[in-house]
Amino acid sequence: MKSPALPRFAALRNMLLLAACGAVLAGCQSMGGNAGVDADNTSYKRMVTQGPATKIINPNIYPDCTAHNPRMNIRKSAVGQITATDGTVITVPADTAAGRGLGPKSFDLYNECNQVLPENTAATSAAKVPVVEIDADGEVITGYIVADNYYEMWVNGKLVSVDNTPYTPFNSAIVKFKVKRPYTMAFLLVDWDEHLGLGMEQFPVPVTPATSQWYPGDGGLIARFSDGTMTDSSWKAQTFFIAPLMDPKEVVERGNIHDTPNLGGRTHPFARKPNCEAKCYAVHYPIPANWQSPRFNDSNWPRAWEFTDQEIGVTALPAYTRYPELFDGARWIWTQNLVLDNVVIARKTVR
Ligand SMILES: [Ca+2]
Ligand SMILES: [Ca+2]
Secondary structure, rough: OOOOOOHHHHHHHHHHHHHHHHHHHHHHHOOOOOOOOOOOOOOOOOOOOOOOOOEEEEEOOOOOOOOOOOOOOOOOOOOOEEEEEOEEEEOOOOOOOOOOOOEOOOOOEEEOOOOOOOOHHHHHHHHOOOEOOOOOOEEEEEEEEEEOOOEEEEOOOOEEEOOOOOOOOOOOEEEEEOOOEEEEEEEEOOOOEEEEEOOEEEOOOOOOOOOOOEEEEEOOEEEEEEOOOEEOOEEEEEEEEEEEEEOHHHHHHHHOOOEOOOOOOOOOOOOOOOOHHHOEEEOOOOOOOOOOOOOOOOOOEEOOEEEHHHHOOOOHHHHHHOHHHHHOOOEEEEEEOOOOOOEEEEEEOOO
16 A cells, blocks of 8 residues: 555655755755654555445434424434445544544533523633643643534644534534644544435434435534634645445546546535435545644645635534634635545644
8 A cells, every 4th residue: 555665765855854954954944844754654545335334333422412492403423334345344424532432522612502602702711721731831722613513633643622512513612722833733524424424414404304315415624723823725634535426436536636526516506416325335545544643744635625604504503603703714624525525634734
């Protein structure tokens, strides 16, 4: 899977970078910080599945949401497994920190399950948000996060926040962490679904006769931090689970870009809605070891794509729209296909 030439090339490149660093330290820092990163261990070998997950390993990793009114969009965040044609057993929609019971769980900015519902930015407070310490002599940074549907956030390889509402209702979170620059943020993002392994959900809910039982959902992440960092196309983003597909050939690999260029469009309502239902295919890629680490080499990953509120479909989402000041200037990001890309890792090194 990994070309034997790559590590040697990386080692040679790192030696050259180290030599450059030794000569001119400032020049080294401006070269993009590739010195000290690992060899690129991303595997671009696709795995193909067809049909739904064959085993449910957890029927609901967030069973704690209380229905406070009949309009609440409460969905079970189930986790399953499916075997690819090459024999690999894949956890769907993803193997997450939430699924493993890891924390810290997110501190609510807005969460209908917990009835944390501040009316506007002035009514919010970050005062009680616990600080996760990465560097004792670092700067305390506050951040605001909305993810459709699930995020887990790592800073320099340390787990800082795990979305406490993996599927729905739509929530938002506040994080605080103490760190020195440069630091690397890495988010695992999941567009959760009901039809595990197929990338499709019931929509809209609450369910009515008009609800589609086989609707391809979409994703999105927006985050803004007090040190000026915010999500935009300067981030890197890679997709690892692409569905629903009529045919695995619909995913076209161009180098390390996993593209789906011929399926109508990258957002709703343009993205194709296939009629294969439980016979649909999915294409998966192995999530690289050490993806959370500042040493992980994302230099060959594509840039994140930016999307508008309208494309993400969040113009009426209180978890987001009540607090425009907290997200001012940040962009919704994802990989190229907002609809078909269901598991995404987004990374940013802040210098
Ligand atoms: Ca969520
Ligand atoms: Ca999707």
